[in-house]
Amino acid sequence: MTKSIVAAALISLASLSAGAGDSLAKFDGGIGVDPVSGIALNSGAPVVNNVRGFFPAGAPWRIGRLEANIRTDGHVRVDGRGLLLAAGSLIGTTAGISVRAVLLCGDPKTSTAHVTDVVALSQAGDFNIEGDLTPPPPAQCDTPAFLIVSGTGGAWLAAGIPDSRG
Numbered sequence: 001m002t003k004s005i006v007a008a009a010l011i012s013l014a015s016l017s018a019g020a021g022d023s024l025a026k027f028d029g030g031i032g033v034d035p036v037s038g039i040a041l042n043s044g045a046p047v048v049n050n051v052r053g054f055f056p057a058g059a060p061w062r063i064g065r066l067e068a069n070i071r072t073d074g075h076v077r078v079d080g081r082g083l084l085l086a087a088g089s090l091i092g093t094t095a096g097i098s099v100r101a102v103l104l105c106g107d108p109k110t111s112t113a114h115v116t117d118v119v120a121l122s123q124a125g126d127f128n129i130e131g132d133l134t135p136p137p138p139a140q141c142d143t144p145a146f147l148i149v150s151g152t153g154g155a156w157l158a159a160g161i162p163d164s165r166g
Contacts, residue, residue, distance in 0.1 A: 024140075024141050025069075025105075025141050025162070026163035026165075027066065027146045027163055028066075028161060029066060029067075030080070030158045030159065032157070033156055035057060036048065051147060051156055054149060054156045056156055058155070059085055061085055061158060063158040064081045066078070067080075068146055072137075072139060073132075074114070074133045074137055075133075076103070076129065076131065077130045080126065080128075080129075081125070082124065082126065083121060083157060084125040097152070098119060099148050100116045100118045100148075100151050102114065104147070105141035106143065107142075108145075114134065114135060114136070116133060117131050119151075145159065
């Protein structure tokens with residue numbers, strides 16, 4: 001009897017600890033920002049490429065690789081490669097900026113931003129972020145959007161592509 005109680009307790013503890021690290025959202029691949037997404041038909045004025053309240057950087061950026069895993073406890077691990085300016089006189093550089101990651105969940109009109117600490121880009125545009133989102137994300141993240149934004153102004157530079165493999 002004692003052995004079965006101990007075994008049941010161990011199984012319960014294992015399932016609790018496994019649940020704490022479950023994935024809330026994953027992203028595999030990235031899209032660099034294009035500050036202008038189109039031209040309005042009637043006025044000819046450019047349509048700015050805003051994402052849920054985040055304005056685009058003033059010039060195009062490209063990203064070679066982006067992977068992110070956000071756990072249900074709010075812990076995030078991000079690996080980015082080759083985040084570089086794609087136009088202008090500083091093309092092919094990082095322009096000396098730092099970045100942070102932003103997870104947006106829920107209705108696109110009322111999404112709350114869950115952010116990481118700021119990290120520096122290497123000269124090649126590489127970065128790693130590991131830490132906890134502030135504020136912690138909800139238990140379920142409907143219609144997630146994942147952005148890499150400048151560390152100072154918060155303009156978005158790249159967006160994550162949701163991982164369809166789950």
